[in-house]
Amino acid sequence: MFIDMHVHPAFYEPINENAEIEEMRHNVLNIHKNGTAPLVHIFNQMKCASLDRLCLLPEDYTTQVGQAVVTNEEIQRLVDLAPDKFIGFAGADPYDERAAEKLEYAFTQLKLSGLKLHPSRQHFYPNDAILRPLIEVCERYNKPIIFHSGVSIEPDTDTKYARPIEFEELAANHPNLRICLAHFGWPWVQETAMLMLKFPNVYADTGLLYFDNAYEFYERVFHHDIPVTWIDRSLRHQVMFGSNNPRFEQIRMADAITKLGFRDSTLELIKGGNALEFLNGR
Amino acid sequence: MVILKQIKLLTTGYNQFVLITKQVLELVQESNITNGMVHVITKHTTTGITVNESLECLESDIEEFLSRLVPEHLPYSHARILSDYGSTAGNPTGHLKAHLTGNHCHFIISDGELLKGDAQDIYFCEFDGPAQRTVFVQIVGE
Numbered sequence: 103m104f105i106d107m108h109v110h111p112a113f114y115e116p117i118n119e120n121a122e123i124e125e126m127r128h129n130v131l132n133i134h135k136n137g138t139a140p141l142v143h144i145f146n147q148m149k150c151a152s153l154d155r156l157c158l159l160p161e162d163y164t165t166q167v168g169q170a171v172v173t174n175e176e177i178q179r180l181v182d183l184a185p186d187k188f189i190g191f192a193g194a195d196p197y198d199e200r201a202a203e204k205l206e207y208a209f210t211q212l213k214l215s216g217l218k219l220h221p222s223r224q225h226f227y228p229n230d231a232i233l234r235p236l237i238e239v240c241e242r243y244n245k246p247i248i249f250h251s252g253v254s255i256e257p258d259t260d261t262k263y264a265r266p267i268e269f270e271e272l273a274a275n276h277p278n279l280r281i282c283l284a285h286f287g288w289p290w291v292q293e294t295a296m297l298m299l300k301f302p303n304v305y306a307d308t309g310l311l312y313f314d315n316a317y318e319f320y321e322r323v324f325h326h327d328i329p330v331t332w333i334d335r336s337l338r339h340q341v342m343f344g345s346n347n348p349r350f351e352q353i354r355m356a357d358a359i360t361k362l363g364f365r366d367s368t369l370e371l372i373k374g375g376n377a378l379e380f381l382n383g384r
Numbered sequence: 385m386v387i388l389k390q391i392k393l394l395t396t397g398y399n400q401f402v403l404i405t406k407q408v409l410e411l412v413q414e415s416n417i418t419n420g421m422v423h424v425i426t427k428h429t430t431t432g433i434t435v436n437e438s439l440e441c442l443e444s445d446i447e448e449f450l451s452r453l454v455p456e457h458l459p460y461s462h463a464r465i466l467s468d469y470g471s472t473a474g475n476p477t478g479h480l481k482a483h484l485t486g487n488h489c490h491f492i493i494s495d496g497e498l499l500k501g502d503a504q505d506i507y508f509c510e511f512d513g514p515a516q517r518t519v520f521v522q523i524v525g526e
Contacts, residue, residue: 132470146514315463
């Protein structure tokens with residue numbers, strides 16, 4: 103089972119019937135010239151990358167831009183179109199007074215599998231009190247949270263909110279809450295590794311490709327910034343493959359992750375085993 | 385008279401050769417132009433148009449030939465985030481292979497027939513798939 107845990111479906115054709123919405127998505131996400139993709143194309147891409155499942159992540163930036171970029175209902179629609187291929191996460195705006203209620207609805211009625219938040223864009227620190235109602239819902243329903251971490255090249259993002267060290271209290275105070283630091287917290291990948299060492303409930307995904315090509319960047323991060331042995335020996339149960347498609351290159355990243363020298367058993371965990379535990383609990 | 389048509393393709397492979405001879409012949413026939421030229425031009429920079437014999441062995445040889453000239457692992461400059469796309473450019477090999485094949489081909493139309501050799505077929509060449517692609521077919525004549 104090969105799972106991409108970090109995919110943004112904002113430009114999938116079935117949820118882009120409205121040209122104004124599509125234009126808003128290009129501007130808000132700072133992704134341009136990519137058009138919209140019919141699902142058959144997405145499935146072709148998955149086949150080329152040898153991927154079995156994609157975890158679809160929405161964005162609810164209502165406070166910042168006036169509306170959700172991709173709604174939870176749209177995620178549910180996509181999952182319903184291909185339930186054997188798609189895993190759907192919910193979005194939430196922590197500043198919305200009804201956020202916890204809406205998240206509960208997303209878990210119980212829309213059957214979504216976790217929560218995605220973006221501290222840099224939504225302008226909150228991971229330990230802010232404003233997040234507590236959402237965390238309480240996730241803990242009650244045993245659902246994980248994927249947090250954007252590290253740099254973001256979306257507009258209006260403050261990196262200070264998403265530095266890995268900011269997640270320490272959250273991880274310590276909620277040992278039963280599984281959290282993923284997306285993009286491995288780049289450029290602070292050693293901070294991310296430190297948190298994963300301290301807290302088994304902290305995961306990271308590999309959705310990082312900020313310079314060079316997929317292999318070159320992975321080789322830089324996973325051979326030099328942190329040695330491959332740190333993951334292969336110590337953090338092997340906490341790293342999940344993610345591509346951050348469509349910003350980054352899913353097919354080449356899925357290939358590059360297999361060429362870094364991990365043991366086969368570690369690679370299987372990164373490709374899917376850890377994602378299943380992150381989603382369902384150990 | 386000038387007639388402009390499009391062929392829409394949804395490619396399925398990273399590198400792929402797609403025969404489009406039949407579609408081009410049909411468009412020429414539908415145009416009712418009996419003497420002139422047909423121009424077949426891809427809309428993209430990581431795809432090509434080429435004319436060759438439609439044989440499995442030749443497709444394999446051409447693909448391997450291009451891959452030897454343009455290996456995936458070399459340190460290309462076109463490997464970075466492009467700010468006007470907001471996404472990573474990781475397809476230098478697609479651009480370079482497209483540079484080698486060229487983006488078009490032309491055939492003469494005479495007395496209602498597209499003049500081509502028996503062994504000649506028109507290929508759309510995908511070098512950065514899978515993707516949604518468009519080929520322009522312009523038929524010019526009388």
